[in-house]
Amino acid sequence: MEDKKFPIFHYTSLDNLPGILKRGLLPRGSLTTFIDIAIDSCEDKRDQEGLLGHVPCYVGFHCWFPGDELRTFFWNNDYQWRFQNHAFFGSLNNVIRRKCSAREYEKVIILMLKDxxxxxxxxxxxxxxxxxxxxxxxRKEIHYKNETDFARGLVSNIHEKQNGQLETNCELDILYDRNFPLKVPDTFECIIVDNDKIRRKVKEMLKDTELEVIVVPLPRGNFV
Known part of the structure; x- marks a missing residue:
């Protein structure tokens, strides 16, 4: 399990991408106008946890088989690819999809951060x-002393099935630091989108950057 890197993701709306390209990925506490696709009442609860200054991310993808294009990208860049975060899937499929219209849901884009x-x-x-x-x-917070301790804490909350598939529910929250902004393209591996129409829009926004834009359909399973 530890011979490859663990992919980390943040999702947002396509309509927020121009602001991200201009100012970097910012936490809710630093934003005044943005398209909010978060879970209802999320802001109050995150405020209670002291997380409004953090950017929420998921460890592992929303499905265990992400299709050939993203699987190849994971493989070529030494990331675990058969790795599903059930909380990520549930947030998209059961919460965001209920909240958004079909047109708004297809505009959900997923940013993958560099290891x-x-x-x-x-x-x-x-x-x-x-x-x-x-x-x-x-939920339980996993405390750590350094990056090695952080990795151990992460691994201890990732489960490997008999078929080699990894699964977890882990969330990590990144504290915003103006001295280390999460800028595009420097801090990201790729952007994952729902379909080719959205890919064309994202590529047009990215212009001359070499950041890859990969199509993986968003989950549209039965509500649970």
Whole structure:
């Protein structure tokens, strides 16, 4: 499990991408106008947890088989690819899809952060790590002393099935630091979108940057 890197993701609306390109990825507490696709009442609960200055992310993808294009990208860049975060899937499929119209839902884009960025932030203790969605009452915070300790805490909350598939519910929250902004393209590996129409729009916004834009359909399973 530890021979490859763990992919880390943040989702947002396509309509927020121009602001992200201009100012970097910012936490809710630093924003005044943006398209909010978060879980209802999320802001109050995150405020209670001291997380409004953090950017929420998921460890592992929303499905265990992400399709050939993203699987190949994971493989070529030494990331675990058969790795599902059930909380990520549930947030998209059961919460965001209920909240958004079909047109708005297809505009959900997923930003994948570079492993080197995550390691640097862990070293600086700019990350809070949880074994589940941070606003759930039953979640536990995983405390760590350094980046090695951080990795151990993460691994201890990732489960490997007999077929080699990895699964977790982990959320990590990145504390905003103006001295280390989460800028595009420097801190991101790729952007994942729902379909080719959205990919064309994202590529047009990215202009001359070499950041890859990969299509993986968003989950549209039965509500649970």
């Amino acid at each position: 080197s960025v995550i390691q640097h932030l862990a070293k600086m203790k700019k990350i809070r790590l949880f074994n589940d969605i941070a606003i759930r009452p039953s």
